[in-house]
Amino acid sequence: MNKEIILANPRGFCAGVDRAIEIVEKSLEKFNEPVFVRHHVVHNKNVVEQLESKGVTFVKEVHEIPDNSIAIFSAHGVSSEVEDSAKLRKFKYFDATCPLVTKVHLEVQKHAKKGRDIILIGHKGHPEVIGTLGRHPKDSLTNIFLVETINDIEQLEVNRDNLAYVTQTTLSVDETKEIIAKLKSVYPNIIGPSADDICYATQNRQDAVKQLALESDFVIVIGSKSSSNSNRLKELAENCGTRSCLIDNPEDLDIKLLDNVKRIGITAGASAPEYIVQDLINFLKNLNFTSLRHIAGSKEDITFKLPRELID
Ligand code: SF4
Incomplete structure (x- = not known):
């Protein structure tokens, strides 16, 4: 049978992955300088191997990228510190951060400016989470906290009256709903995006x-x-x-x-x-x-x- x-x-x-790969491929076509990408441009072994076979070098950190080359940040986004360190270097760089991740970065900055503590729902150690945490302004009087599970909520010491949340873009929709419901029950005044930041x-x-x-x-x-x-x-x-x-x-x-x-x-x-x-x-x-x-x-x-x- x-x-x-x-x-x-x-x-x-998705559109963010398409764009990130195109940024790398266009850079290879357009420039004579070697192309370096900080972090795997997207989390896929086949994509990374194909780009390597075309001459791209993947590195972990900006300091590994030589001067006079082309540098690209991955789709997951980077902290302000990484971007600032690239600005001081003698290479041209392109930011392949997905615009939907950039949107979360901007939310973090907006909340900090308004004096709100921020809760980021996401997975510890994921490059998107590292980048988003690193967008919280260093000179802000507010704090940013990472919440991975409902249990983390109990441990938080936050400004209950001026508090916001944002989320990683690639989480489980159902689990995130549960975490947000718990946040809203513990902190009734918490502010968040209209749905969540899941893309x-x-x-x-x-x-x-x-x-x-x-x-x-x-x-x-x-x-x-x-x-x-x-x-x-x-x-x-x-x-x-x-x-x-x-x-x-x-x-x-x-x-x-x-x-x-x-x-x-x-x-x-x-x-x-x-x-x-x-x-x-x-x-x-x-x-x-x-x-x-x-x-x-x-x-x-x-x-x-x-x-x-x-x-x-
Ligand atoms: S945020 Fe969504 S659309 Fe953007 S790269 Fe990630 S999965 Fe794709």
């Missing part, structure tokens, strides 16, 4: 994977282990009661997991290229998954402008 592949929609690249791409891919999980016996998420939004997709499928795995490439798939699976769902994190999804479909054809069905989902037509200097 033919087995079925079901594809989630939307899946894969449209994260929201849409999470909605799509829930639907996918309901219709599948097993869900494969294409994405790297370092990708926050890809990890959330795997967790969500599992929370819906469907087994799931997160892989970079078809050859990483443990096919023993597919014993007795008749309907296999596929989705991809916001930093995972579509060609890997197509490679996986071809790989699964050899395992008799020959029928293909798409689930309809939210249409996405968001695009972000490139820096002016990189526009042809």
